[in-house]
Amino acid sequence: MASHTLVWEEKQLMKQLMLEQLLNRQEKLAVIGLGYVGLPIALEFAKKMDVVGFDINQERVDLMNNGVDPSKELDASAFENKSIQFTANPEDLRDVSFYVVAVPTPINKFNTPNLNALLSATRTVGNVLSKGDYVVYESTVYPGCTEEDCLPILEELSGLKLNEDFKLGFSPERINPGDKKHTLTKITKVVSGSDEASLKVISDVYASIIEAGVHEASSIKVAEAAKIIENTQRDVNIALMNELSVIFNKMDIPTYEVLEAAGTKWNFLNFYPGLVGGHCIGVDPYYLTYKASSIGYNPEVILSGRRINDSMPEYVAKEVVKSLIEKDKPLKNARILVKGITFKENVADIRNSKAAELVLALQEYFKQVDVVDLHADAEEVKHEYGIELGEESGKYDVIIFAVSHEQYNSITPNQLHEFATDDVLLFDLKNIFKGNFNGIPCWTL
Numbered sequence: 278m279a280s281h282t283l284v285w286e287e288k289q290l291m292k293q294l295m296l297e298q299l300l301n302r303q304e305k306l307a308v309i310g311l312g313y314v315g316l317p318i319a320l321e322f323a324k325k326m327d328v329v330g331f332d333i334n335q336e337r338v339d340l341m342n343n344g345v346d347p348s349k350e351l352d353a354s355a356f357e358n359k360s361i362q363f364t365a366n367p368e369d370l371r372d373v374s375f376y377v378v379a380v381p382t383p384i385n386k387f388n389t390p391n392l393n394a395l396l397s398a399t400r401t402v403g404n405v406l407s408k409g410d411y412v413v414y415e416s417t418v419y420p421g422c423t424e425e426d427c428l429p430i431l432e433e434l435s436g437l438k439l440n441e442d443f444k445l446g447f448s449p450e451r452i453n454p455g456d457k458k459h460t461l462t463k464i465t466k467v468v469s470g471s472d473e474a475s476l477k478v479i480s481d482v483y484a485s486i487i488e489a490g491v492h493e494a495s496s497i498k499v500a501e502a503a504k505i506i507e508n509t510q511r512d513v514n515i516a517l518m519n520e521l522s523v524i525f526n527k528m529d530i531p532t533y534e535v536l537e538a539a540g541t542k543w544n545f546l547n548f549y550p551g552l553v554g555g556h557c558i559g560v561d562p563y564y565l566t567y568k569a570s571s572i573g574y575n576p577e578v579i580l581s582g583r584r585i586n587d588s589m590p591e592y593v594a595k596e597v598v599k600s601l602i603e604k605d606k607p608l609k610n611a612r613i614l615v616k617g618i619t620f621k622e623n624v625a626d627i628r629n630s631k632a633a634e635l636v637l638a639l640q641e642y643f644k645q646v647d648v649v650d651l652h653a654d655a656e657e658v659k660h661e662y663g664i665e666l667g668e669e670s671g672k673y674d675v676i677i678f679a680v681s682h683e684q685y686n687s688i689t690p691n692q693l694h695e696f697a698t699d700d701v702l703l704f705d706l707k708n709i710f711k712g713n714f715n716g717i718p719c720w721t722l
């Protein structure tokens with residue numbers, strides 16, 4: 278009984294100590310990797326405690342020091358009245374005791390995990406880790422990665438032992454770029470820890486900033502798996518919609534009308550066809566399939582979903598060719614306009630953009646494919662895809678609304694006819710115009 282009480286008291290003390298010391302500014306919290314995920318979390322913690330924001334990219338650090346978010350999600354006011362030091366110098370991490378790692382976890386060209394940034398950030402932390410510290414990963418990974426790939430590096434470089442000397446945790450990020458409603462503090466945060474005591478500490482530290490509350494997962498692997506299946510579930514469901522769209526297009530049945538009708542049933546799920554790009558939904562399932570294959574299971578449903586979603590740009594490009602042929606329009610000199618190149622609506626992010634892949638696929642068939650986008654950075658697009666962004670010029674035979682940027686909703690017939698031939702073919706991949714733009718039928722997915 279006595280020893281039980283002691284352990285409990287010890288736990289209570291540890292718990293109070295870390296959060297209290299952070300709030301009293303006796304200890305510091307650091308965020309490693311200040312991108313779409315890391316910067317908002319660092320700024321949120323910096324409302325309440327002293328934060329070190331570390332990033333290897335000095336140019337990005339300079340921008341943040343001037344109150345500019347390099348990812349263009351936050352405005353200057355987000356940087357005001359925050360206790361945060363932006364730095365690219367790992368030495369500034371030495372007196373930190375709570376580390377949050379939020380670096381990219383992309384895939385390589387063979388669709389397998391590229392852990393370079395994650396392991397490099399882990400080495401940075403391992404070199405400065407000291408007794409009593411916490412390390413919490415937020416980067417999306419396959420179940421097992423935190424304990425099997427990152428932990429050995431932390432232990433080796435620091436000479437410290439997990440749970441005896443330092444604690445480990447995983448807390449996946451769920452923010453949705455461009456979404457002004459489901460922002461960081463308004464989404465329930467899943468937290469996990471390497472033992473019961475650390476779970477409580479990590480849970481309390483996050484609960485101090487997350488209004489929506491935290492969900493305590495029973496283990497690090499459970500938290501890792503939860504994140505990966507959220508995006509895998511979306512990916513597979515969208516793949517089903519894309520497959521239905523291919524079938525219904527062949528049968529001249531408007532897919533969106535079918536979905537509207539089916540959606541009147543109470544348990545029909547709300548998914549639509551579309552181009553699945555970006556760094557999450559199209560990437561995370563490959564982390565799971567990689568892990569599944571490594572333990573001898575060949576995932577079939579997940580991978581076929583991935584194949585279908587990855588094939589959609591080429592499918593749309595072929596549909597453009599078919600539509601021109603059906604309308605007896607000359608293919609060779611057809612002028613094509615693509616509106617939108619970012620990976621989704623209302624963001625500047627072009628990573629893994631399927632709209633960009635659509636442009637590249639169209640360039641295989643047509644000489645003149647012009648691309649416009651009000652959010653994307655022209656230099657970045659050129660660098661990433663070799664595609665020139667420009668303005669509309671002249672009249673186009675085919676106009677493809679590839680991304681549903683908000684501004685496209687209010688386009689008027691007069692505005693459209695400024696850059697459309699009289700018998701223009703409209704492709705509206707996101708169903709902005711519900712099948713018809715001022716009497717012009719629209720091809721939709």
Ligand SMILES: NC(=O)c1ccc[n+]([C@@H]2O[C@H](COP(=O)([O-])OP(=O)(O)OC[C@H]3O[C@@H](n4cnc5c(N)ncnc54)[C@H](O)[C@@H]3O)[C@@H](O)[C@H]2O)c1
Nearest residue numbers: 310311312313314332333334380382394397398416417450
């Ligand atoms: N963007 C999202 O909406 C989102 C949502 C949920 C989860 N995630 C996951 O969060 C993680 C981070 O994604 P992101 O979109 O914020 O990435 P990002 O590319 O926007 O930003 C990553 C930042 O990390 C920096 N960086 C790279 N290597 C580093 C290193 N070794 N040390 C320090 N800094 C380093 C980069 O310079 C960059 O500033 C990924 O695992 C991603 O899958 C992202």
